[in-house]
Amino acid sequence: MDFNDILKDFETTSRSRLRSDDTLRTEDLQALTQAWIQERTIPEVLPYEEDLLERILERMRKQIEFIELNSIELQKHEREIKLLLVIVESELDRVQFLIRSYVRTRLMKIDQFSVYIRSNEQELKKLSDNETVYMERHLDLLMELYNRQFLKNLPESLQALDEGGGLVNMVEKPDLHKPVFVKCGENGMVMIEGEEVELEKEGIYVMRYSAVKELVKMGSMIVL
Structure with a gap:
């Protein structure tokens, strides 16, 4: 069996075992890539791609199960399975990188603009439930640290971190003119x-x- 035959066999086998809709898988990967690019480039937090992430994560779970099950048969049918597993693992690594970078980029923005986001209902709607919990916990810890270190020594009128009046606005917002x-x-x-x-x-x-x-x-x- 030459290399072209192996690849052809992989296409046939992987479609039946790993994907029920290859077109949807490709579209989801393209959508995830674009969401990742936009999140890294656009200054504001974008709406969380919940449905897209759920589909991709479910597909990843099935791929991991496929790898685990077929790794058992690797020694018995090494030639037939090894290449298939390498390709599946490579695709899995690529998708994991995109998801991790996407989530980390969002968390960096949430950390930076947390006071602004919490005070704006439209911005809050862009976050997932887990991101909202993370933001609230992060702000609580930040306030606890600031109070312990220096805020408690200031007059009560100067202790607010969300002061937007006067010459200096303490609430950091995304630079939409970027x-x-x-x-x-x-x-x-x-x-x-x-x-x-x-x-x-x-x-x-x-x-x-x-x-x-x-x-x-x-x-x-x-x-x-």
């Missing part, structure tokens, strides 16, 4: 400082996120 690379999915137009800017389909631009935020949200643009 520049981002975007690719247009269709011809369109955006307003930048009162001036219309024409955009071409498949064109790649660098713009302030605030100018293209709604287009990205609607899917007319993707962040690179």
Whole structure:
């Protein structure tokens, strides 16, 4: 059996054992990759991709079970199984990397903007239940540390960490004017400082996120 035959056999076997819908698996992987790119590039926290993550994690559990079951047969049928397991493990590692990086990026933003997020109902809706619990626990620990170290020695009027008045705003917010690379999915137009800017389909631009935020949200643009 040559290498092409092995690959052909892998395609047939893996589709029947690992996936009930190969198209959905591919689309989910593409969606996860795009969600990861956007989360790392866009300054604000984006809505948590709960349904997408649940599907992918369930698929990963089945892949892990497949690896464990077939590892038992590796010594008996090494030639038939070894290549298949290597390919499955490689794909599993790639997906695990994307999920971990996606989650870590979100947690970094939550840590940075936690006071702002907690005070904004629309921002809170973007978090998963676990992320909300994490944020509240993180803020509690932070407040406990600050109170123990220095806040207790200040006048009560100066102890608030969410003070937004005066010359200095203590609540850190995402910088929506941060520049981002975007690719247009269709011809369109955006307003930048009162001036219309024409955009071409498949064109790649660098713009302030605030100018293209709604287009990205609607899917007319993707962040690179």
